[in-house]
């Protein structure tokens with residue numbers, strides 16, 4: 478299964494993971510509530526997954542503007 482990491486702020490594709498078996502625990506998904514899971518993770522029709530993360534650029538912008546930090550997530 479492909480897991481695509483996409484920046485939730487600018488839509489930049491951060492990376493793709495190819496996993497035969499997705500270990501949600503390893504990925505830290507088990508720390509999310511069901512609600513968070515549905516908002517961060519999208520399942521595509523082809524069986525791949527998209528995870529909303531923050532890219533380096535947006536992370537840097539957030540660090541420069543700590544006021545925005547409340548909108549950042551713990552998924553990096």
Ligand SMILES: [Zn+2]
Pocket residue numbers: 484485486487488489531532533534535536
């Ligand atoms: Zn970004």
